[in-house]
Structure formats: structure tokens, C-alpha cells
Amino acid sequence: MTTPMLTKNQSLVFDVLTKAEGPLSAYTILDKLRDHGFRAPLQVYRALDKLLEYGVVHRLESINSFVVCAHPNEDCHSHGLVAFAICESCGQVIEFHDHEVDHRLMDWLKSQKFKAEKSTIEIRGHCAGCAA
Amino acid sequence: MTTPMLTKNQSLVFDVLTKAEGPLSAYTILDKLRDHGFRAPLQVYRALDKLLEYGVVHRLESINSFVVCAHPNEDCHSHGLVAFAICESCGQVIEFHDHEVDHRLMDWLKSQKFKAEKSTIEIRGHCAGCAA
DNA sequence: ATCAATTGCGTTATGCTATAACGTGTGCGA
DNA sequence: TCGCACACGTTATAGCATAACGCAATTGAT
Numbered sequence: 001m002t003t004p005m006l007t008k009n010q011s012l013v014f015d016v017l018t019k020a021e022g023p024l025s026a027y028t029i030l031d032k033l034r035d036h037g038f039r040a041p042l043q044v045y046r047a048l049d050k051l052l053e054y055g056v057v058h059r060l061e062s063i064n065s066f067v068v069c070a071h072p073n074e075d076c077h078s079h080g081l082v083a084f085a086i087c088e089s090c091g092q093v094i095e096f097h098d099h100e101v102d103h104r105l106m107d108w109l110k111s112q113k114f115k116a117e118k119s120t121i122e123i124r125g126h127c128a129g130c131a132a
Numbered sequence: 133m134t135t136p137m138l139t140k141n142q143s144l145v146f147d148v149l150t151k152a153e154g155p156l157s158a159y160t161i162l163d164k165l166r167d168h169g170f171r172a173p174l175q176v177y178r179a180l181d182k183l184l185e186y187g188v189v190h191r192l193e194s195i196n197s198f199v200v201c202a203h204p205n206e207d208c209h210s211h212g213l214v215a216f217a218i219c220e221s222c223g224q225v226i227e228f229h230d231h232e233v234d235h236r237l238m239d240w241l242k243s244q245k246f247k248a249e250k251s252t253i254e255i256r257g258h259c260a261g262c263a264a
Numbered sequence: 265a266t267c268a269a270t271t272g273c274g275t276t277a278t279g280c281t282a283t284a285a286c287g288t289g290t291g292c293g294a
Numbered sequence: 295t296c297g298c299a300c301a302c303g304t305t306a307t308a309g310c311a312t313a314a315c316g317c318a319a320t321t322g323a324t
Contacts, residue, residue, distance in 0.1 A: 113260035128245035
């Protein structure tokens with residue numbers, strides 16, 4: 001999917017996420033955008049839906065938050081499964097991809113005749129800096 | 133971890149989940165237990181916390197639901213990462229484990245000096261029966 | 265040109281998910 | 295018997311997400 005021009009709201013949400021150090025919840029984004037006229041959660045969620053669809057933002061299911069894709073120039077929908085390591089101390093997220101894991105999971109799913117559509121791989125723990 | 137005797141509430145919640153065809157949300161469990169005296173969400177969540185701790189129940193982050201472990205006689209905490217295939221049509225869940233995926237992810241995390249604590253691997257899509 | 269369909273937007277209201285904070289009772293070991 | 299840990303019950307609240315309405319702008323086919 002090629003990313004179309006972002007609308008005003010989409011840009012605002014995307015900018016907030018880009019400037020953030022780590023993942024943000026929808027309501028945190030909302031608060032950061034009140035000065036720009038945002039009043040309701042739906043304004044955020046609608047923008048996020050599109051950004052997710054375009055593949056420029058990821059949703060972290062285990063912490064109900066959103067983060068910009070770490071591979072700005074590629075299409076995240078194309079490079080298979082995405083995995084995240086989420087630090088529970090500092091909140092930082094490391095995004096990575098592994099074709100082996102990818103294949104292995106896909107093979108298994110195929111053996112079960114399961115048609116995969118969306119995937120979530122999230123590891124929570126402590127990053128190098130925080131584990132000390 | 134060996135699973136201690138379950139308390140009354142824990143048993144009730146566990147039974148409901150065991151009899152269910154698929155994953156249930158905490159509030160669905162609550163509704164099913166109103167006849168048994170349950171009145172508040174906390175009664176469910178507290179029981180679930182323990183059942184999760186004992187490893188006899190899994191939490192599905194991507195659908196905010198809970199399901200009994202598919203391997204009643206083993207200790208789910210011991211056989212590494214757990215992955216789930218969740219059918220978005222019928223709601224059924226297939227639980228599986230793969231040491232290769234396991235190792236691969238762990239190696240990567242190790243290379244990043246990331247200390248993993250909890251993991252979530254969930255694939256949503258359509259099962260063999262529903263994909264038709 | 266016009267009409268219909270689509271898309272984005274704003275607002276209000278609501279529903280679902282999860283936990284905080286308080287108090288009670290019970291069992292058990294020091 | 296005192297203190298502690300644990301399960302439990304209740305009320306209240308916090309946090310996450312969407313339904314349903316209406317309006318405006320855009321597009322594109324007739």
C-alpha cells in the first residue's frame with residue numbers, strides 16, 4: 001500500500017507520535033492535541049485507524065498504545081510479521097522483523113489451514129539500559 | 133509452579149472458562165456467575181490473576197479475553213513461548229508452542245540485551261472451518 | 265451541471281475493560 | 295494472642311473504544 005497524503009488530523013496525530021520517545025495511548029495523544037482543537041477521542045481513533053491502515057503506525061495490543069513504524073521508508077505491511085520488545089521501565093520499544101520466525105509461524109498456520117490476517121508479537125521486559 | 137488448591141471463586145471462574153467453547157471476556161464471565169453470587173468485576177479479575185499466575189489460564193491481549201490452557205497436565209510457564217491462532221469468525225482459539233520460534237526470538241532478545249518477562253504471540257484470521 | 269457516493273470531520277453519548285481504596289473475616293505461625 | 299497473609303465483598307473511579315447522528319467537501323459518472 002502506498003501512503004496517500006495525510007489529512008490535517010492524521011498529520012497532527014502522526015507528528016505527535018513521531019516526536020514521542022515511545023508509545024502513546026489514544027487519550028494521551030488527545031491531550032497533546034487539545035491545543036490544536038482536538039476535543040474528542042474519536043478524532044484520535046479515526047486518524048489512528050488510517051495511519052494503521054497505511055502501515056506507518058503500529059498498535060501495541062498489550063499496552064493499548066500506538067507507536068510510529070521504525071522503518072519509515074519501507075512498507076511495514078510487506079515485510080511480514082513485526083515483533084516488538086517493550087521495556088516496562090522506560091517504555092521504549094524496539095521493533096524488529098525476522099523471516100525465520102515468520103516462516104515458522106506461517107508454516108504452522110498453513111498446516112492448520114488457518115488463514116492469518118493480523119499478527120501480534122510483543123515481548124515485555126526490560127531493555128539493556130533498564131535491566132541493570 | 134505447582135497449582136495450589138483453587139478457592140471457591142477461582143474454581144467458579146475456571147469452570148466457566150473450561151465449559152466455554154472459546155475465550156471469554158472478564159465481564160462475560162461475570163455475567164455467567166451472577167447466579168453464583170458474583171456482583172463485581174474485581175471478583176472475576178482477582179480470580180483470573182491467580183489462574184494466570186498458576187498458568188492454567190491465558191490472557192489474549194488482542195481481544196481482551198481469557199481462555200483455559202490447552203495443556204492441562206503440563207505447566208504452561210515451563211514450555212516457553214505460547215502462541216495463539218484466533219478465529220475472528222467463530223472465536224475458537226488454537227494454542228501452540230514452537231521451540232524454534234522460541235529460540236529465534238530469545239536469541240534476538242539476547243543480542244539486544246533485553247530481559248524478556250512476558251510474551252504475547254497472537255495471530256488473528258480465519259480457521260479451517262470458517263475460511264471456506 | 266448535477267446528483268450520488270465517498271470521505272473526513274465534529275459532537276454527544278454510551279459501552280466495555282480494568283483497577284483503586286476501603287473494610288471484613290479467616291487461618292496460621294511466632 | 296498477636297500479627298501477618300490472603301481471600302473476599304463493595305463502592306467508586308479510571309482508562310480504552312465505539313455507536314450514531316449530522317454536516318461539509320470531493321469526486322466522478324451520467
